[in-house]
Amino acid sequence: MSESTQQSYRPSRAGGADRSGNGHGVPIELVGVTKRYPGQRAAAVDNVSMHVPAGEIVVFVGPSGCGKTTTMKMINRLIEPTSGQILLDGDDVGRRNADDLRRGIGYVIQAGGLFPHLTVGANIGLVPGLLKWKSSRTAERVDELLDMVGLDPAQYRDRYPRELSGGQQQRVGVARALAADPPVLLMDEPFGALDPITRQHLQDELLRIQEELGKTIVFVTHDFDEAVKLGDRIAVLAERSRIVQYDTPAEILSNPADESVEGFVGAGAALKQLTLRRVGGVELDEAVTATVGEQANEALARTRAAGRENCILLDERRRPVRWLSLRELGRERGSLAARRRDEGLAVVGTQATLNDALDTMLTSSHGVVVVTGRRDTYQGVIRVETVMNAIQELQSGAQSGAHPAGPGGEPAARPDDPSADGSGTAGTAGVAR
Numbered sequence: 001m002s003e004s005t006q007q008s009y010r011p012s013r014a015g016g017a018d019r020s021g022n023g024h025g026v027p028i029e030l031v032g033v034t035k036r037y038p039g040q041r042a043a044a045v046d047n048v049s050m051h052v053p054a055g056e057i058v059v060f061v062g063p064s065g066c067g068k069t070t071t072m073k074m075i076n077r078l079i080e081p082t083s084g085q086i087l088l089d090g091d092d093v094g095r096r097n098a099d100d101l102r103r104g105i106g107y108v109i110q111a112g113g114l115f116p117h118l119t120v121g122a123n124i125g126l127v128p129g130l131l132k133w134k135s136s137r138t139a140e141r142v143d144e145l146l147d148m149v150g151l152d153p154a155q156y157r158d159r160y161p162r163e164l165s166g167g168q169q170q171r172v173g174v175a176r177a178l179a180a181d182p183p184v185l186l187m188d189e190p191f192g193a194l195d196p197i198t199r200q201h202l203q204d205e206l207l208r209i210q211e212e213l214g215k216t217i218v219f220v221t222h223d224f225d226e227a228v229k230l231g232d233r234i235a236v237l238a239e240r241s242r243i244v245q246y247d248t249p250a251e252i253l254s255n256p257a258d259e260s261v262e263g264f265v266g267a268g269a270a271l272k273q274l275t276l277r278r279v280g281g282v283e284l285d286e287a288v289t290a291t292v293g294e295q296a297n298e299a300l301a302r303t304r305a306a307g308r309e310n311c312i313l314l315d316e317r318r319r320p321v322r323w324l325s326l327r328e329l330g331r332e333r334g335s336l337a338a339r340r341r342d343e344g345l346a347v348v349g350t351q352a353t354l355n356d357a358l359d360t361m362l363t364s365s366h367g368v369v370v371v372t373g374r375r376d377t378y379q380g381v382i383r384v385e386t387v388m389n390a391i392q393e394l395q396s397g398a399q400s401g402a403h404p405a406g407p408g409g410e411p412a413a414r415p416d417d418p419s420a421d422g423s424g425t426a427g428t429a430g431v432a433r
């Protein structure tokens, strides 16, 4: 076996420092795990050992066919390993009843994997039902979870999956996986089929939920930016799930283990660092706000005095509704009327990355994006200048060699390297961004 010397990867650095939340997640240990599919000469997964710390999100990235899904599915025994052991909180999963095991591990796949003939409520209540929860407890849990994933229970619990958008189906998929409060979630490209903005919102939701719940999450993706955003750690895998690097996103971006990792970190390393910076972690810009019910002429005077062309209208719960221009404010008489929320309003949550903020600005073609916190309340704005400054800071860090230095001290981003365009080198061919 060529990879028989694979080491056990036990990360030493704390990743999402306080993400372990209530410590609900449990550690997962893969010990020399091999999978050989019948009739295949080469193993699909060859002697992989790895430690997934409790309460962390570990993301598997790697080229198509390298064994990510096989490795993940051996954790809940949807695929049985040929040899090796997988320990969940120290217990060998191979000794557990496979059905019981799976009821204790949430599993989310692309497109939600919902049962089309069951309502949203019945889909979410499936595992609690199997666990013989009282129906009142299950019903309560369904509503609690719908709320948690941002869907109004009254509006959605009795709908069928076909009556939901792709993003909503995926939210229900996450709710279903969380239903019985399992310590471990396995997520196999859960957001892969969604458009970029919906994908970004679901990533933010996942991070928010994880902050509260502190599950142990193994997440498979093709998207390196998604890995950097979500992962406390990223496992970069190569053929037969060989672990090329297992580290924090910051470490992988600044110290790629070899040329294959460099290949998909690529020349955009400085830009990708934007993915490491959360909107909640930068000083927000200020904007003028006006609240429904206040006198329009006061809001107008305030906006003018601040030298601004627009102000943000907030509803009575301080949720942003829309931008109002000086002209619109000038037309208002008396107090500001409640208005319908502008569906196109560019908004990001505090969990979003600066990269998300920039994307949202680009797609909305406004140079500013509104930032909201818990319960969608207004926190401030981010202007394009702030993102540009951050990019410049990161780039000057990279150029001076202060930040992304490769293992030999050379800058990780090598613009003259033909392989450093994000399309991958031989070892990582097919790793999409």
Ligand SMILES: Nc1ncnc2c1ncn2[C@@H]1O[C@H](COP(=O)(O)OP(=O)(O)OP(=O)(O)O)[C@@H](O)[C@H]1O
Binding pocket: 037, 038, 040, 044, 062, 063, 064, 065, 066, 067, 068, 069, 070, 071
């Ligand atoms: N049931 C099966 N029988 C035989 N070979 C299989 C089976 N399932 C997967 N394989 C092979 O095992 C290898 C690993 O597949 P796996 O689906 O784990 O890769 P992956 O990294 O998740 O790929 P992708 O990113 O394309 O989903 C591939 O070469 C695949 O062809």
